[in-house]
Amino acid sequence: MAILYITVMAFVTYLIRVIPLTFFRKKIENPYIQSFLYYVPYTCLTAMTFPAIFYATNSVLSALAGVVAAVVLAFYNKSLVTVAAAACMAVFLVEHFL
Amino acid sequence: MKRQDFQYGLRDGVPIALGYFSVSFSFGIMALKGGLSVLQAAITSLTNMTSAGQFAGLQIIIAGGTLLEMAATQLIINLRYALMSLSLSQKLSGNVTLWQRFIIAFANTDEIFAVAMSHNRELTFSYMVGLQILPIIGWTSGTACGAVAGSMLPAAINSALSVALYGMFLAVVIPAAKKTRPVLLMVLLAAAISCILYYVPLFQGISAGMSIIICTVAASVVGAIVFPVKEEGGAK
Numbered sequence: 001m002a003i004l005y006i007t008v009m010a011f012v013t014y015l016i017r018v019i020p021l022t023f024f025r026k027k028i029e030n031p032y033i034q035s036f037l038y039y040v041p042y043t044c045l046t047a048m049t050f051p052a053i054f055y056a057t058n059s060v061l062s063a064l065a066g067v068v069a070a071v072v073l074a075f076y077n078k079s080l081v082t083v084a085a086a087a088c089m090a091v092f093l094v095e096h097f098l
Numbered sequence: 099m100k101r102q103d104f105q106y107g108l109r110d111g112v113p114i115a116l117g118y119f120s121v122s123f124s125f126g127i128m129a130l131k132g133g134l135s136v137l138q139a140a141i142t143s144l145t146n147m148t149s150a151g152q153f154a155g156l157q158i159i160i161a162g163g164t165l166l167e168m169a170a171t172q173l174i175i176n177l178r179y180a181l182m183s184l185s186l187s188q189k190l191s192g193n194v195t196l197w198q199r200f201i202i203a204f205a206n207t208d209e210i211f212a213v214a215m216s217h218n219r220e221l222t223f224s225y226m227v228g229l230q231i232l233p234i235i236g237w238t239s240g241t242a243c244g245a246v247a248g249s250m251l252p253a254a255i256n257s258a259l260s261v262a263l264y265g266m267f268l269a270v271v272i273p274a275a276k277k278t279r280p281v282l283l284m285v286l287l288a289a290a291i292s293c294i295l296y297y298v299p300l301f302q303g304i305s306a307g308m309s310i311i312i313c314t315v316a317a318s319v320v321g322a323i324v325f326p327v328k329e330e331g332g333a334k
Contacts, residue, residue: 032326
């Protein structure tokens, strides 16, 4: 039975991803749609991060430390892995010492 | 296949794969508790490549929900991928063929999309395949390891690892927001709407997946109207 659920999940998720990627093979010329799509990655990633990140760890305080560490390092254009590692480290240190 | 593009892709996929391993580890633990076998848990991750979608799907399996409910939930939570795929379709190199798009679509996850969009060379099929392989392996093997090892990791480590993916999101958003003011403003708008939907009691019924869609669409529409980007900005 579980495999039926998993099949439905996988099928729906794949359709969502594949239809826009295969249908729109021509460049979209409309400047408003172009602009809309330009903003999508940033607004989407932000909406996923806030406020969810504050409740991802054992305490809001440690999460806040993670956010600060990530924002500061990202501001100085550090790599994805550096920023992610620093956020984890900040959370760990705050939870360990406070 | 262009060998160098493929290698660039692999390299950029390493941090994603590491982050995925740790997050899917916790999915594996939960899946086993929910009654899935190790193999079923691993297959779920291999075939879905989503975080929120899988976590929600697992809840439905545990609760014994209907298949229709499963399909509807996945549609809502994962609808943001349609927006991402649409964005990605605009940035992909013109040489990418239809069947290559069918392959690329499979693992167009939040993080892979984010890295692909911030890639400042031509987005080729070779690069995309290289970028996706390690995260797929990381996500699947992390799930299997979590299911097998159970909750052996100390809570402090789990807690710290849980911000890894958010850290990666910020690493994509912040530099862009620093560079262009409209991005900064729209990102703040998205965060504000997201917080309103989360904290205002009136909106409690809105699922996390739906909230992401609302924030993304609202902030991006405002951005497109107030600060339309000039030619080629659409694919940056």
